[in-house]
Amino acid sequence: MKVIEYFIPLALLALAAVLMGKAWSHWQAVNALLEGTRETEGTVVGMTPYIIGKAGKGKLVYFPDVEFVTAEGERIRFRARESRRADHFRKGDSVPVRYRPEAPREAVLATFSALWSLPLIYAGGGLLLLLFGGWFLRRAVKSG
Numbered sequence: 001m002k003v004i005e006y007f008i009p010l011a012l013l014a015l016a017a018v019l020m021g022k023a024w025s026h027w028q029a030v031n032a033l034l035e036g037t038r039e040t041e042g043t044v045v046g047m048t049p050y051i052i053g054k055a056g057k058g059k060l061v062y063f064p065d066v067e068f069v070t071a072e073g074e075r076i077r078f079r080a081r082e083s084r085r086a087d088h089f090r091k092g093d094s095v096p097v098r099y100r101p102e103a104p105r106e107a108v109l110a111t112f113s114a115l116w117s118l119p120l121i122y123a124g125g126g127l128l129l130l131l132f133g134g135w136f137l138r139r140a141v142k143s144g
Contacts, residue, residue: 012133
C-alpha cells in the first residue's frame with residue numbers, strides 16, 4: 001500500500017467536503033434571507049461602472065443602481081452587490097428586490113442568479129470533486 005496513491009483521492013474528497021459545506025452554508029443563508037425579508041419590485045435607475053483587476057488590464061463590469069418603495073412608503077436607493085454586463089439591465093427595467101423591514105437599505109436583488117448562483121457553483125464543484133476523488137480512490141484500492 002503506497003501512501004501517495006491515496007493522497008490525491010483523499011485530498012480531492014477533502015476539498016469536495018469543504019465545497020459542499022460552503023454550498024450548504026450559502027444555501028442556508030439564502031433560505032434565511034427569503035424567510036426574513038419582504039419582496040417588492042424595484043427599478044434600475046443606473047449602472048455604475050467599475051474596473052476589476054489591474055490598471056490597464058482590468059475588466060469593466062457594472063453594478064445596477066436600484067430604487068424601490070418599502071411597504072411603509074419609504075423610497076430606497078441601493079447599489080446591487082453583483083456585477084453585470086452593461087447590457088444585462090437597462091435604465092427603467094423592473095427587477096425583484098428583497099429587503100428587511102428593519103434595514104431596507106441593505107436590500108438585495110432577488111433574481112435567481114443573484115440568490116442561487118453561489119450555492120450552485122459550490123455544490124457543482126463539490127460534486128465533481130467527489131466523483132473524481134471517489135473514482136481515483138476506487139482505482140487506488142483496486143491496484144493496492
